Amino acid sequence: MSVLDVRDLTIQYLTEQGDALLAVEGVSFSLEQGRSLGLVGESGCGKTTVMLSLLRLLPEAGRITRGQILFNGQDLLQISEREMRAIRWNGISMVFQGAMNALNPVRTVESQIIEAIQHPDMKINSQQAVLRAGELLELVGIPAKRGKQYPHQFSGGMKQRAVIAMALACNPSVLIADEPTTALDVMIQAQIIELLETLQKELNLALVIVTHDLGVVAEMCDEVLVMYGGTLAEYANSDTIFNDPRHPYTQRLLRAFPDIAEPGSELASIPGSPPRLDDLPPGCRFQPRCQFGEEQPICVQQRPDSIEIAPGHRTACHLIAELER
């Protein structure tokens, strides 16, 4: 059974004027224990909104209007806030984007990890907490004694490790990492990728990586969900996404990404820009930028549903059958 199973997730944001903006529509995916999922898309495609909704941490204006989020078979949208608190951090945990820069500068790293350990539901005394914090630091490759230091004594890579240690404090089974390697140097980025891979294996974590870096996804994810304008564009295993993409958006996105293994190759940007939430096209959301959908009335008028075109490979495009030919 999947540890995480998201079905038809639809999220709206209410504006101050009382309008409802559709931020995410009909997104489904599932994840098994010990596997990793990459969630990719351009800024504003709704990937962070989806992740926040998994923890029920959407900003006040956000509403989940449809769908299910099943965690070990239990629908997180049906339980009370009290029950949710038992799952947050213990069941599903998250490394937020830029969290390494949000460490408290006037408290030691260790004390900040202890704060995460002394979750109200974890019965643990302070002595045990100190030991556990040390264990966690060692787990992410930081000598336990450095826990007594302050964040400014840590390098960028070490801060990111400390934040990962914090997210692991309560032995979660699902770890979500939002842009875990962005803003890090190349070599540090590789160290963090390696660390996440090791942790995933050792702790049998289900890992969700949210990123716009296709390279990172190709390096470390088993499955990939490509989002566009709040909808699922394509969802398949990583080999299929990178070597046999079917959705025109996935194809264009890959061609816009430089491949270091093929220096000097052509790059083709995608003309136009992603849709704004208050101005979504009535049909397929990618239609205004799609080279195939320009003249097609169906693309202009109707939203495509995501259909399974091969086992485990889903995509939402009206022209998929025609493009095949």
Next chain:
Amino acid sequence: MSNQAILQIKTLYKHFPVAHTVKDRLARRPHQVVHAVDGVSFDVARGEILALVGESGSGKTTVGMNILGLQVPTRGQILFDGHNIADWAKGRLRPDGSPEDLGKLSRRRQIMALHRRAQMVFQDPYESLNPRQRIFDIVAEPLEIHGLVSNREEKQARVRAALEDSGLVPADHFWNRYPDELSGGQRQRVVIAGALVLEPELLIADEPVSMLDVSIRAEILTLLQNLRLAHGITILYTTHDLATAGYFTDRMAVMYLGRIVEIGPTIEVLKAPCHPYTQALVSVAPVPNPRKRRKRMILQGEVPNPIQVPPGCRFHPRCPLAEERCKQSDPPFVEVTQNHKAACLLL
């Protein structure tokens, strides 16, 4: 490629003094310096695009700052079109007369004369534009500072050309707007237009795409490439991202701790890196295809502190191949193939 070098960097050093506290003085500790740039030499041919790659702290941005005279080199020479920028930056008289007779100008005037020909594009398009200025005024400001236009028509024509060269077409559709009405990619185009409006010969682009989304990144890189085609602009592209550099640059110089460790044609450096540091960088750059996953050569730790530079080869403490002799002698450049050099004793 023409052989004439627009830019020649000759053993450039830039050291920054570290604050010497009372405590240091009492302990009789010597004055310390940060060796930001520590003996860098390279040439850039007219019309060439050179990538200067390295991690943070490698000194790549400092090199750019020195080229534009924003910092004064500690030692070494930077010749821009044959004229020594270091002397311009210090306001010192030059022995030979340049077309504008720079030697007679004040320091400020000299730097301005340089900036008319060499411009910079900064990293963050969100912070480098004044939110209260219209696009037109932002792009026109350099023209006014340099007193290059005498009337409104001329100014409009030049701003229009710069905006349209930067891909903001039609220009009058954009120029009455404010920066926050534009997307990230459009803002970076405005930043580029502000540099282009002076019709510079050299553009230093410091991580111009690292803040941008994948698709916009491709647009901006293509734009830079087209600028070279259309205007023959020389570009020095500093970045930590080998993949974007691989896409559009002619040559690549890899920096580590204030030195260049390898320099050569981009494709050759990426396909057959010679220096162990370059090999490691190339091996860890994420490849957007799971079938092409490679064995990562991960270097432990981070770039050492540039105050105490390791003796011998400065890369030896992190080098997986280091031998005893690497601790003792500083490796000279070895020519691997024509135009491709690397500084490693093991070559």
